[in-house]
Amino acid sequence: xxxxxxxxxxxxxxxxxxxxxxxxxxxxxxxxPGEKSLAPARDTRxxxxxxxxxxxxxxxxxxxxxxxxxxxxxxxxxxQFQNQPPSAARDAAAAAWLARYAARAPEQALAxxxxxxxxxxxxxxxSAALRGxxxxxxxxxxxxxxxxxASEDRGRDIAASFAGAAAKPAAAFAxxxxxxxxxxxxxxxxxxxxxxxxxxxxxxxxxxQFARTGHSAQREVWTALAFSRWSEQQPQAATLAADSLxxxxxxxxxxxxxxxxxxxxxPDSLADYAARLPSGDTRAYxxxxxxxxxxxRDLPAASRxxxxxxxxxxxxxxxxxxxxxxxxxxxxxxxxxxWAESIADPMLRSxxxxxxxxxxxxxxxxxxxxxxxxxxxxxPADREVAxxxxxxxxxx
Numbered sequence: 198x199x200x201x202x203x204x205x206x207x208x209x210x211x212x213x214x215x216x217x218x219x220x221x222x223x224x225x226x227x228x229x230p231g232e233k234s235l236a237p238a239r240d241t242r243x244x245x246x247x248x249x250x251x252x253x254x255x256x257x258x259x260x261x262x263x264x265x266x267x268x269x270x271x272x273x274x275x276x277q278f279q280n281q282p283p284s285a286a287r288d289a290a291a292a293a294w295l296a297r298y299a300a301r302a303p304e305q306a307l308a309x310x311x312x313x314x315x316x317x318x319x320x321x322x323x324s325a326a327l328r329g330x331x332x333x334x335x336x337x338x339x340x341x342x343x344x345x346x347a348s349e350d351r352g353r354d355i356a357a358s359f360a361g362a363a364a365k366p367a368a369a370f371a372x373x374x375x376x377x378x379x380x381x382x383x384x385x386x387x388x389x390x391x392x393x394x395x396x397x398x399x400x401x402x403x404x405x406q407f408a409r410t411g412h413s414a415q416r417e418v419w420t421a422l423a424f425s426r427w428s429e430q431q432p433q434a435a436t437l438a439a440d441s442l443x444x445x446x447x448x449x450x451x452x453x454x455x456x457x458x459x460x461x462x463x464p465d466s467l468a469d470y471a472a473r474l475p476s477g478d479t480r481a482y483x484x485x486x487x488x489x490x491x492x493x494r495d496l497p498a499a500s501r502x503x504x505x506x507x508x509x510x511x512x513x514x515x516x517x518x519x520x521x522x523x524x525x526x527x528x529x530x531x532x533x534x535x536w537a538e539s540i541a542d543p544m545l546r547s548x549x550x551x552x553x554x555x556x557x558x559x560x561x562x563x564x565x566x567x568x569x570x571x572x573x574x575x576x577p578a579d580r581e582v583a584x585x586x587x588x589x590x591x592x593x
Contacts, residue, residue, distance in 0.1 A: 327361065
């Protein structure tokens with residue numbers, strides 16, 4: 198395990214920045230300079246010839262449909278959906294049908310989707326058609342998207358094309374290059390959409406590979422996102438892959454992204470992993486991330502886990518969080534004091550004890566005062582914090 202020194206900007210900041218950029222693209226809030234988005238409620242339904250939106254895609258792929266696949270000329274299945282009452286289940290099933298249909302007849306599939314008057318369903322089905330088309334002809338999808346006038350649909354269209362092509366990472370990478378050439382000011386956000394699609398397809402190693410292809414600033418935000426998403430499904434694999442990176446700055450960023458997300462999803466599992474690491478900054482960081490969230494969510498379980506281990510500087514911050522947890526300090530101040538006294542760092546131990554005494558004073562001021570005056574673990578300054586108005590010299 199290589200050391201992981203502190204690095205700025207933080208992982209959470211980088212992920213948040215890219216998430217905001219990607220969200221803006223997908224919901225239509227980001228547009229190239231000088232371009233205006235279409236009003237959200239504007240009717241963009243095309244005829245089959247595409248008079249209002251270009252759906253002239255060229256010749257559909259000449260191949261024999263697989264068994265059970267919709268015929269390029271048969272829309273009976275679509276008519277069945279139209280005859281059903283609207284519902285989330287019907288809309289999702291129709292989207293899945295359109296994705297399959299678009300792989301064979303993209304022009305017809307898009308026309309069916311864009312003929313829907315309901316805005317949310319039209320957007321859902323448009324993305325499904327583009328996703329299915331991208332699975333079979335990603336370059337054609339990219340050419341179509343690039344030809345379209347600027348609108349709030351562009352980000353969603355690009356995300357859908359990445360989702361369709363993600364099972365073939367090389368094709369998805371090629372799409373990203375085309376979009377970067379066509380829309381260079383949005384390349385970072387589009388890269389984030391690709392990373393999300395790759396992660397959802399389980400192509401985590403490919404996502405990490407793509408993250409390293411950007412320029413310096415892109416590499417940081419893409420690496421943080423790629424390893425964060427990887428850690429959602431395979432946290433140990435993500436941390437191992439991060440630790441194998443050659444660039445020390447990217448290695449640290451990737452590893453911390455994996456650890457932060459691991460803590461969000463499985464703090465107990467991360468704590469077990471961190472406890473097996475060699476003592477030092479890396480172990481302390483992983484333990485701190487795990488135990489901070491575990492204590493917030495399940496104080497008894499986290500306390501039991503820590504109680505089975507010897508006091509260590511690596512767990513001092515977590516022990517301080519337990520001791521100063523208001524529910525414990527109010528109801529069981531003696532237990533809180535015991536936890537605080539086990540902290541290895543004398544300065545942190547003193548500060549933690551002072552905070553426990555302050556809470557204890559609300560329920561039993563006499564007992565709290567007696568303890569604060571007698572214990573040698575409090576520094577004079579912290580003793581005065583615990584007992585406002587009293588002044589103390591160093592304890593003998």
